[in-house]
Amino acid sequence: MERKNRPSSIAMSPSLPQPTVSLEDNIVTARLPSGDSCQVYLYGATVTSWKTSDNTERLFLSSAAALDGSKPIRGGIPLVFPVFGPPPKDHATGQLPQHGFARNSVWEFLGKNSSESMNAKADDTVKLDFGLSSAMLSEDMRKKWPYEFGLVYSVTLGKGKLEVQLHVQNKGDKAFDFQCLFHSYFTVKDISKTTVSGLEGASYVDKVRKVQTFTEESSDIPITSETDRVYSTPSIPPITVKEGGKDSLTCTRDALPDCTVWNGWEDKIASMGDFEPKDAWKRYLCIEPGAVSSWTKLEAGDAWEGSAAFEAKL
Numbered sequence: 001m002e003r004k005n006r007p008s009s010i011a012m013s014p015s016l017p018q019p020t021v022s023l024e025d026n027i028v029t030a031r032l033p034s035g036d037s038c039q040v041y042l043y044g045a046t047v048t049s050w051k052t053s054d055n056t057e058r059l060f061l062s063s064a065a066a067l068d069g070s071k072p073i074r075g076g077i078p079l080v081f082p083v084f085g086p087p088p089k090d091h092a093t094g095q096l097p098q099h100g101f102a103r104n105s106v107w108e109f110l111g112k113n114s115s116e117s118m119n120a121k122a123d124d125t126v127k128l129d130f131g132l133s134s135a136m137l138s139e140d141m142r143k144k145w146p147y148e149f150g151l152v153y154s155v156t157l158g159k160g161k162l163e164v165q166l167h168v169q170n171k172g173d174k175a176f177d178f179q180c181l182f183h184s185y186f187t188v189k190d191i192s193k194t195t196v197s198g199l200e201g202a203s204y205v206d207k208v209r210k211v212q213t214f215t216e217e218s219s220d221i222p223i224t225s226e227t228d229r230v231y232s233t234p235s236i237p238p239i240t241v242k243e244g245g246k247d248s249l250t251c252t253r254d255a256l257p258d259c260t261v262w263n264g265w266e267d268k269i270a271s272m273g274d275f276e277p278k279d280a281w282k283r284y285l286c287i288e289p290g291a292v293s294s295w296t297k298l299e300a301g302d303a304w305e306g307s308a309a310f311e312a313k314l
């Protein structure tokens with residue numbers, strides 16, 4: 001019997017615009033149908049651009065940043081692991097460079113995971129995964145930090161949002177200590193009109209005032225001179241950057257009790273060869289969520305995860 005073509009009884013849902021992801025010249029670029037986009041260099045897995053749908057660049061990137069792998073990228077979101085700042089000489093990280101090796105190692109792009117594949121209605125998120133393991137380090141670095149580890153760094157782009165998450169796994173047979181931090185440089189229009197709230201009551205180490213510890217008394221901290229503080233906030237409240245009194249960015253955290261607030265101001269920035277233009281200290285603020293005020297110990301076979309989500313408000 002002849003079969004007639006009949007219209008399918010299953011209604012086909014119109015195909016939704018999808019996020020696009022490309023890998024070219026060791027740079028991963030993701031774009032959402034909403035127009036939000038981000039760019040991540042495999043070098044350091046450094047996010048160098050985060051643009052919201054209004055085409056506003058939310059991250060500061062120095063115009064003199066080395067992008068050729070010769071030194072850590074100045075700006076964006078360099079990743080700090082396994083030690084923050086100058087490594088203490090009497091610690092297992094003592095031979096490593098300032099802020100560790102994650103920001104100056106070449107990572108592998110593990111692929112994307114868009115929310116569309118999980119939920120046909122949602123097409124507004126894309127997650128990019130990057131990996132770094134002990135086997136990928138240089139021989140010199142492996143000697144300086146002889147532990148077996150695996151890192152998965154996930155960057156999730158959403159509408160007006162960027163989330164960063166680090167998964168650390170101890171793949172060896174001995175425990176290790178680590179610190180980690182997302183060294184995020186944000187653009188601000190005018191540092192003199194920028195304040196930070198959410199840190200009232202937190203204790204902080206002030207590196208400018210020769211590493212003394214204080215308790216933050218201000219509910220809205222103005223940035224009026226060189227600022228280099230490591231806040232410790234065990235209750236992990238949201239941190240808000242305000243510009244001209246209006247919320248411009250919020251940062252929520254998971255398993256990251258600390259946050260550095262850094263602006264080098266005029267003199268320090270003048271002395272940094274890869275920081276340009278020289279007056280750009282007026283237009284950036286680092287808000288750096290992390291776990292750096294003590295060491296996180298990871299036993300053989302154990303894993304740890306921490307994340308931060310940034311939301312653009314203006």
Ligand SMILES: O=P(O)(O)OC[C@H]1O[C@@H](O)[C@H](O)[C@@H](O)[C@@H]1O
Binds near residue numbers: 098228260262288
């Ligand atoms: O020049 P680097 O190694 O990228 O560090 C920049 C700044 O990074 C901040 O996180 C530190 O608190 C500052 O002390 C430091 O100056």
